[in-house]
Amino acid sequence: MTRDALLNQKGGVAKTTTTLHLGGTLAAAGRKTLLVDMDGQGNLTDALKVPRLEPGGELTLARAMLDGCDRDQARSLVRRHSENLWVIPSSLDLFTLPRQLHSTRSKEERLDWVLELLGDDFDHCLVDCRPALDVDTDNILRWAEHVLIPVDVDEFSLKALELLLGQVQTLVAETRMPMPHYRGLVINRIARPFSGFHAKVYDALHHLPLPVVGEIPLRTVVAEAKNKGQTIAQYEPKSDVARMFRDLAVKAGYLPETPAA
Template sequence: MVMTRDALLNQKGGVAKTTTTLHLGGTLAAHGRKTLLVDLDGQGNLTTALKLDRLNPREGLTLARAMLEGCDRAGARSLVRRHSENLYVIPSALDLFTLPRNLHSKRSSEERLTWVLELLEEDGFDHCLVDCRPALDVDTDNVLRWASHVLIPVDVDEFSIEALELLLAQVQTLAAETRMPQPHYRGLVINRIDRPFSGFHQKVYDAIHALPLPVVGEIPLRTAVAEAKNRGQTIAQYEPRSDVARMFRDLAVKAGYLPETTP
């Protein structure tokens, strides 16, 4: 099986992008898929959610340094940490905060993430999911240049549609400028659904469903999600029989990661 390359993108903050990356990745790992999660956000929320230490730029290679200076296969492998069975992570580091500024002066600046992650493609990973920071910058261009698929978390907020339009425009522009094929959109995941909706939020929800991209998942607010994070676990590990764990399985099936026969 060829490793799928997935970017979880939205320049709008607060849409549970990290939560989606974490629990979707955990769901894939629970179904026997060797899964690599990449924390490309200097805030490191994915890293801390899994109770992993950030990489330290003073003590060794980080993803940002590898992108800026280059590395070999051994260097790329040194970035990876094992969290649990089938679940692996490239943790965040503080130098990711300055990565966009430093990338602008580099040749082939939008290719740098591809050069690093391609070194890991022979290590048997079935899936690689990159959790991006909420921005549209050269590091986002790097993810789009690398990714074959894009999954977009959104929330029921009036600015979600505007942010989505900006993201789709950036993808189009980058594809035109670099002559690369556009990535395949898996669709939208609506997060933090809290019913019953007000009249306003119902209108936003309906507008999201009217967009040209399909809605492949709807994840409600659940305390189990926060409890899993507090334990450094995915929902598939913490409460595999819960309704929200089932919803992440449904997302994995509907978005095309797992077959429809998945229990």
């Protein structure tokens, strides 16, 4: 199973949207794909129209991270959305998870303990992060083998990236975890034509040490798919956005290049 974090502490840069539609693209290509909603806001869970897990009533991911769990319990967290696509839904106790993790031992390793139990069940696992750099995102980084960074064309994206890359380096140095591999940047919510200022930011994003592996325009079909609880690959597979997510999946190294027809 590939282990991917979709991470950026900057809010609203389409982390959730990219997780959903990249995941849908991989599922449509026949890959068994698990999405994990690590954000208490539950936007990914809601977009898939899957019920949230109820703290107290059933095991939640946060509870499993705090108490530990066995393979059957880890599997009980997973809900099926559609063919080849599963999700571990959000739950409200994710909001208090960082505070609770701070008083545990091995506090950055807890997600790894749970998700490694599911490693044989899926081809890909994509984790949608909340917009933060805290002990819960440290858990995701510790678990992840790859990091894909959604960004938008905004001057603060450049600053946010600097902070994010610094945080990863600090974590690697402090915990001696292996350095995750950066798949690259996905520039999302692109609205053309650009103003002169946005053109400069767009250009700067292409001149960073990380490759740009995807470019997704702002489109109403994205909101429509979400309202239907579908991925773009299911809702409008012939749309330009669906094609761009397929291009992303190839360029970022998830799917092989298909020979031109």
